[in-house]
Amino acid sequence: MRGLALRASAFMNRAPLPSRLRCSAPMVPPLNREDNQMITAGNGKLMCMVDPARLKVLVALHEQGTLHAAASTLHISPSAASQQLATLTREAGVPLAEADGRKLRLTDAGRVLVDHAYAVLALLERAMGEIQATVNGELGRITVGSFPSAISSLLIPAALMLRDSRPRLRVDIREVAAPDCLDQLAGGDLDVVVQVEAEGAPSRDDMRHTRVELGTDDFDLALPIAHPSAREPAIALPLLQGEEWVSTIEGDACDRMLHLACASAGFRPKVRHRAGDWTAILALVEAGMGIAFIPRAARLPIPGGIVTVAPTGHDVRRHIYAAVRRGAEVRPAIAAYLAALKAVASPARG
Template sequence: MEPVRNSFTVDLRRLGVLRELDRRGSLARTAEALHLTPSAVSQQLAALAREVGVPLIERQGRGVRLTGQARVLLEHAAALAAQWERARADLAAWEEGGRGTVTIGAFSSAITGLLPPALGLLTAHRPDVTVSVVEAEPPDLFTRLDGGDVDLAVAVDFAAAPPHTDRRYTRVDLLADVLDLALPASHPLADRARVPLRELAADPWIVGDARSCCGAITRSLCAANGFTPDIRHPVGDWASVAALVGAGLGVALVPRLVRPPQRPGLVLRAPVGRPPVRHVFAAVRAGSENDPVLAAVLTRLREAAAQVTAQTEDTENAGDTE
């Protein structure tokens, strides 16, 4: 490997491949996320290593790992990406945000319960902004954000999401989405106002994919209460979850963002103790938060989140829906 030169040119797209390898941990998973072949990923990383003059990956067993130099480069890559986004935002601001388009990536519950009021507010204040919505969850959601396929991400804090300290993103906390227990009306515990989660250890559960935010959170909450849920129905669609619970086929944790309407045979109860919540946030590429279009969307998301929080609190105070 050549020594580090005083001047070198770096292809930002290759830095993106290195960032994805850091996130995914293997060449195969990186290739799958970027829709490339493992050979193409290796070639991109080798070219980047030649550009900067330092080794970036090294063998570890049958796989690879990032070198110390690669991690130093990633720190600088985050700063470069943020500066580039600030430049784009400044150029957009030059036109005073007269018109614009934005693509929002979000998980399904946010698309159901948060984006409609937010985009309604946006349309009322900024009819010149065109919005597209795509459904996605971490880590794929942030791969799309990094690649520019989406401009703004709405996600939940859980293991697959980036940490608060990730310098690649500017994040805005939106709301704490409380999870309630959905029980069949015939369940022995259905007449209680609050139900101990541990007492549902023997029940069949309806839980989504473990890679989804709600699936991961449900499993974590059950584990924290000392049991592994007996997942009879791996279903992630909330209307289907409500239908199965109403038919007496199991129990589930349901976020208030998708609180089901009155349905015969189903009751919602709060778990005993501190209410389980999932924290919903918005994120943009660091430096792009001053883009006038993105700033407008973030403002309306915050307003809609405040409305949703107030509505769920009013519903809670009025009593459980059956």
């Protein structure tokens, strides 16, 4: 045992590498033969004392690709993340990551541990939820985030519903964008995210998140009042092939929906103007500078120079979902807010 202690002391007090040999990205110190002997001797004991915080670093590295990005997600320094990963490597007894250019790539052992880490972290979230469930859950604070139109149509009404039933439960609301919102959810900055189905959205069997469906949001056409079809009760999309369009930010969920809907009708939309704000989009339409799709459930204030018409023949809608960290859905405050979201969404969405 005295020899093992001396080797451990020698390992912890090794001189740092010369600066010319250091990689620009934070790296995990390699294991030498002495390290491996120490790990083998203490492995059975250490494996029972793995800190969940170190598992979070490994998961963040898996999702982000670099220690710097993983540390940023977890709000710790890159050096702290590197130390956590080095400690976890010693506890595991095998290398968990290896250099891949300026990034770190998980080894096969690292990927196996990541799969177990997701399950362990979900169980811890559930355990905390069940502990909190022993009280009435009326006191607490959660932070929820979404895009602007969902904030007005879903997040605020759900918060107002809880204000009456749970007046001591504080709900903080943030405007967030995909896909960054999922990183904020994983890092603990957000407790609930409401988003639209898009590339990068969590699947229903995602190991990191529990997903709650909130229905669909249909879109209407916004036309200037002088448009030839403004008095029609509905318009078939193929008839709009020659129109100029006003769209949202290029590549976002609503812009992709516009292109998919038009493609299903047999044409590619001619997008002339873009804006990230529905008020600006409606102002462009009212000025006769194009037509646009607008979300029906958002209940936008429609200017007097615009009429809204339902498109026919092709579905123009987006799917809305809420996501929480897997296991956190049993926490009383989060469960109450999810229930309020579903109650608000039910009358307005199919």
